[in-house]
Amino acid sequence: MSPKSRGRPAGRGRPKRPQRAVARLRLSEQILLDARRISQVDDVLPAELWASEWLGEVRQAAPPGETEAEHLVCTEVAGRATAGPTPLGMAAVAALLRVAPESERRMLTEAAAILSISQPAPPWAQAPAWVPTGAWRAVDVWESERVLLVEYGSHTLMAVIHDDGGTSLARLDVLDPGAASRWEEFRASGDVPMPLRPAEPSEVLAELAGALRETDLAPPRAEESLIALRALAWSRSRDRLPGWPDWSPLPADDRQRLIDDFAGDDPVDRALAGLFLDYGDARFAPGALAWSPGRVAIFLGDRLPAGATLEPEQRDRLPGALRRWVRFALERRGVAAEWIEPVETAVDTYLPAWSR
16 A cells, blocks of 8 residues: 555665674674775765664664663764774764764764764765655555655655554655655555645654654564664654653543444444444544454454453344444545445454454
8 A cells, every 4th residue: 555665766765784794793893894885975865874774783683671772882883983993983973873862962972073083074974954845644545554755855754654553663765855746656556545645844753753652662673674764764753752642532422422323222233332432442543433454353353352241142243233333434434435345344354363
């Protein structure tokens, strides 16, 4: 559903993996040796991509439970670089300074100042911070997937966010400038409708930062784009990080009205409607009625929401009631019939996960 990789400029988006010199070297030593790849480039973006890739490698290599891997490697790089100043050390520190967490900036800034006494800074080291020139957001008909585009003049930062089972980043990429104008080229025939609309850059970056925060709560993921571009995405969005969203339950009157409209006086349908409604209210960020194929899969994969108990008749009637409920819910949300059908089909597809 999300854009394909067309539009990514050469050398951007998924930078070549760092060339590790010798396996027995510490990561900090490998980083300093590998800095030869950025010491003479003119453009700051390759340097940021290089540093982001290495910080991703560091995070992936950290043992379970290690929460300070980036701090430790930044400290080691800065210490080794200042102990024996070289142009490569200067380049490595300057690149890390562009994308490292805010907590490391003071230490890296001090290291760069020490190195500048004897080492020339790379051509890109004093490049100003990136300022977005435009932003766009695309959301699918079920509000289960979002694509964010942020234009920076020389490139476009893209994020794909999934909202089926909580918010998480599915992909990051760096595309050519003007990617938004070619949005339809990225889409395939038959894709779920996902119109791209202009948005305030500050709002889009806040969404990106919120998704990064929630994704970071889970164990590091192996998707190459998330490893390579996580630090760069944080560097662009960290100052827009919003507070945690408040959750308000569906008002009791609205809940009662929906159950009445769906089930009438049938006690079994009323109980099942309450189950579906309460599950969606607690789990679906866009709202209790925002069912999608993925949300159906997660609901049935849960086998039963925690604490729920079904009577035999309720269990027998749940599959049919769920099919009717997703149509009822999505019609209330104004979703076109052709995009309700895949959600109904998902009920049959994922029922074995619930019934076994």
